[in-house]
Amino acid sequence: MEHTKALLTGSMNPFTMGHKHVVDMGLLVFDTVIVGIGHNPEKDESQELFSRDQRIRMAKECVAEYGDRVVVEFFSGAAVDFAQTSEVTAIIRGIRNDMDHAYESSMSHANALMTEIEHNRIVPTFYIPCPPSLTEVSSSRVRELVGLGRSIDVLRHYVLPPVADVIENEIYNRNEKA
Numbered sequence: 803m804e805h806t807k808a809l810l811t812g813s814m815n816p817f818t819m820g821h822k823h824v825v826d827m828g829l830l831v832f833d834t835v836i837v838g839i840g841h842n843p844e845k846d847e848s849q850e851l852f853s854r855d856q857r858i859r860m861a862k863e864c865v866a867e868y869g870d871r872v873v874v875e876f877f878s879g880a881a882v883d884f885a886q887t888s889e890v891t892a893i894i895r896g897i898r899n900d901m902d903h904a905y906e907s908s909m910s911h912a913n914a915l916m917t918e919i920e921h922n923r924i925v926p927t928f929y930i931p932c933p934p935s936l937t938e939v940s941s942s943r944v945r946e947l948v949g950l951g952r953s954i955d956v957l958r959h960y961v962l963p964p965v966a967d968v969i970e971n972e973i974y975n976r977n978e979k980a
Contacts, residue, residue: 804891805833805834806831806832806833806834806891806892807832807833807834807835807836807888807889807890807891807892808828808831808832808834808835808836808890808891808892808893808894808928809835809836809838809881809884809885809888809890809892809893809894810824810825810828810835810836810837810838810893810894810895810896811838811839811840811877811881811884811893812838812839812840812941813839813840813857813941814837814839814857814860814861814941815850815851815852815857815941815945816851816852816856816857816860816941816944816945816961816965816968816969817837817857817860817861817864817941817961817962817965818939818940818941818944818960818961818962818965819936819939819960819961819962820896820898820932820936820939820940821837821861821864821896822864822865822962823896823930823932823933823936824894824895824896824930824932825837825865825868825872827894827930828894828930829868829871829872831928832891832892832894833871834870834871834872834873835868835871835872835873835894836872836873836874836875836888836890837861837865837872837873837874837875838875838876838877838881838884838888839854839857839858839861839874839875839876839877840876840877840878840881840884841854841876841877841878851945851948851949851973852968852973854876856968856972858874858876859964859968860964860965860968861874862874863962863964864962864964864965875888880916881893881913882913882916882917882920882921882925885913885917885925886917886921886923890925891925892925892926892927892928893910893913893925893926893927893928894927894928894929894930895909895910895927895928895929895930896929896930896931896932897929897930897931897932898931898932898936898937898938898939898940899937903929906927906929909927910927913925913927914926914927939959939960943960944957944960944961944965947960948969948973951974954966954969954970954974957969
């Protein structure tokens with residue numbers, strides 16, 4: 803039987819409980835999940851709250867329990883090209899609400915077209931709905947709360963301990979010293 807690999811892509815800025823849920827569910831179906839932390843060339847990295855190295859480190863620490871079943875890698879460019887070089891059998895995406903579904907459906911169609919025409923492959927996208935407890939969890943919400951200086955206790959409802967530790971020790975403490 804073929805070794806199955808799924809790809810979850812995003813900025814992971816930062817890695818949230820929602821991302822972890824998608825990885826957890828993906829591992830119920832696939833042998834390996836690759837967490838692809840993407841670089842958006844349209845965004846100024848100097849304005850990012852978390853550096854590339856912090857995002858990679860946080861994601862790796864959040865999925866460390868899975869050992870080599872989860873691989874965290876940084877990539878630049880199109881997710882379908884990264885999927886091709888990673889030889890994945892599927893793309894997995896988390897869905898929180900109707901807006902996510904509409905966006906992800908449109909992206910799935912574009913990815914399927916590019917993959918079939920440019921790579922002569924079919925790489926399906928599977929949607930993983932989130933539980934009600936995670937519908938409001940997003941990286942942008944975490945960045946908003948950090949920007950507002952909300953307590954680490956509030957942020958722990960959105961992120962796992964490795965991310966909360968970076969926020970508390972590397973972001974909040976840095977701001978206090980400035």
